[in-house]
Amino acid sequence: MNNKVIFILSGIGVAIGLTAAYFSGVEKKPLPPVFNPAPNPYAQGIFANGMVESLQNSGENINIYPEVTGVVSQILVTEGQAVSKGTPLLTLDDSVQKATTLQLKAQADAALVMLEELKHQPRKEVLEVSKAQMLVAKANLLSAQVQLDKQKMSFALNPQSVSRDTLDNQLNAVKVAEANFQLAARQYELTKAGAWHYDIETQQKQYQIQYQNYMAANALLEKYTLKARSDGVILAISAAVGSYLSPQGVYGSYTQDMHPVLVMGSVADQLAVRCYIDEILVPKLPATAKMQAKMFIRGTNTSVPLAFVRIQPYISPKIQLSNQKTERVDVRVLPILFRIEKPADLNVYPGQLVDVYVGEK
Known part of the structure; x- marks a missing residue:
């Protein structure tokens, strides 16, 4: 009986083993991709990582930093807002600097008043007093002379x-x-002559110094208001009311480094893609007159043709676009800038990573 049970159990085990071996040997079909990888549309196309940014005549996006330290008192714009050159963007607490400026202005005004006083000397009333003192002295002299003549006689x-x-x-x-x-006669002549020209020149210099101090303080006061230095769009605002700013920017709580207070780009419908060509592929680039490119949006099957703008003729160390401060590899790249022929229904924003193929017409 025991041998029969053992035989049956052994047969069941063998059947289970064979079944498991069969199913484990069957090749599983891979899941279909969520989107197709970016295909190379050119026969000799060169692949490059790219980043969308606002189109600038030179350089990249405009990073705005304050020139003075202070606490944000007011933010006057919003992200995505179009602004013109000179538009106030943000203000810092300027109470101390404003008081200093007013004090220096008062000192300059006082110096100017003193200068005008010197220029308008002699004062009529002062001259009349000096003349009267001279006449009294003359009368005293005549009286003393009369007394002397009488005594002599x-x-x-x-x-x-x-x-x-x-x-x-x-x-x-x-x-x-x-x-x-x-003495009274000479004092009268001195008063009548007015202020000495050296005194006027000295006071003129004092006024100029005080006025320049005021102008410098006023210029510094104006820096407590950050203004747009060109027409464009506000892409990012890193500060909030109450944030402490320095010329290094604003401290990022999450990244623990310094960021620009505001980032500005060109008008919203002018976008570009800056792609980075590895140095080993630079010799294979086509001539700029024949160069064309196509951008592929990651996570979709969407591609957009690009128009060549310019090459930044300086090969620099490659920095991973996802983290520009910490990730660096031992490869140098050549930046090339393309303009996006953006379809009306395409959602693309500055800072977005894309795949780019560069080819020849």
């Missing part, structure tokens, strides 16, 4: 009528009165 008639000491004192009084008159 009395002494000549009767030497006992006036003492020699009194006569000497009166003579000295005349000399003092004459000196006072000469």
Whole structure:
């Protein structure tokens, strides 16, 4: 009985093993791809990674950094908004700089008032006082001289009528009165002549210094408002009200590095693709007159023809587009810029990664 059970169980085990071996040997059909890989549309096409960006006459997107440090007090634009050159984009708290500017302006105004005062000397009232002082001194001199003449005449008639000491004192009084008159006369002439030209020139320099200090402070005050330096579209805003900004930009909480405060591009319907050709493939590039390219949108079967714009004639180290600060490989690339002939129903945005094939017409 036991042998029979063992035989049956052995047969079942063999059948299970054969069945498992059969099914494991059957080749499984691969799942169909979600989208077809980008095909090479050219006979000798060169593949390149590309990134969509706004079309610029030179350079790339416009990264805006503040020239001063401060806390964001107001954001005046939104992402995707078209702006013209000179449009205020963002303001920083400028209370301290504004107070400093007003103080320097007050100092410059005070220096200007003092300069005008020197230029308009002599003041009529001051000149009249100086003239009156001169006339008083002249009258005192005449009075002292009359007293001296009387005493001399009395002494000549009767030497006992006036003492020699009194006569000497009166003579000295005349000399003092004459000196006072000469001093008052010179003071009158000095007042009448007005301010010395050296004093005016010195005050002119002082005013210019104060005014330049004010202008410098006012220019610095204007930098607390970030403005658009060209026509374009706001692509990204990295700051928020209350964020602390420095000339290095704004600190990214997630990436833990510094970012530009705002990024601007050209008008929305002008897009370009910057593709990077490996240096070993550069000799195989066709002439620019014959160069054409096609862009493939990742994750779709959509392709878009590209129009050649220019070559950036500088081969630089290749940086992985997904993380420009940390990923670098030992390959150098040549950037080539193409313009997108964008269909109306195509959703493409700056910063988007695409596959590019470069070929010959």
